[in-house]
Amino acid sequence: MATQNYLEALEMVISKRYSRKMYNIGGYQEAAICLQSDNGGWSVYNGERGNRYAENKCDTVLKACLEFIRKFSHRVEDISSMESELIAILGGKVA
Numbered sequence: 001m002a003t004q005n006y007l008e009a010l011e012m013v014i015s016k017r018y019s020r021k022m023y024n025i026g027g028y029q030e031a032a033i034c035l036q037s038d039n040g041g042w043s044v045y046n047g048e049r050g051n052r053y054a055e056n057k058c059d060t061v062l063k064a065c066l067e068f069i070r071k072f073s074h075r076v077e078d079i080s081s082m083e084s085e086l087i088a089i090l091g092g093k094v095a
Helices: 003-015 061-070 076-089
Strands: 023-025 032-038 041-048 051-058
Touching: 003 023, 003 032, 003 061, 003 076, 032 061, 041 061, 051 061, 061 076
Parallel strands: 023 032
Antiparallel strands: 032 041, 041 051
């Protein structure tokens, strides 16, 4: 499955629940949760004062999408709901 499909599905899931000011899919944004391609992998982090905090490196776009979702909530129910919605949008076909 194409990387763009994952990122578009993630945008659909997150944008229903959170303001665009709170996140950026594709690069750095001040005071936001960020996801970006980085040296052949993916980075998920909190962008603040020009730095990356609580950064997690992922080797696949799917792992990065799931990590990105987990940064928004500590409630298992919220995380599970968003992850299930992401997988459903992707048609259950994830690699």
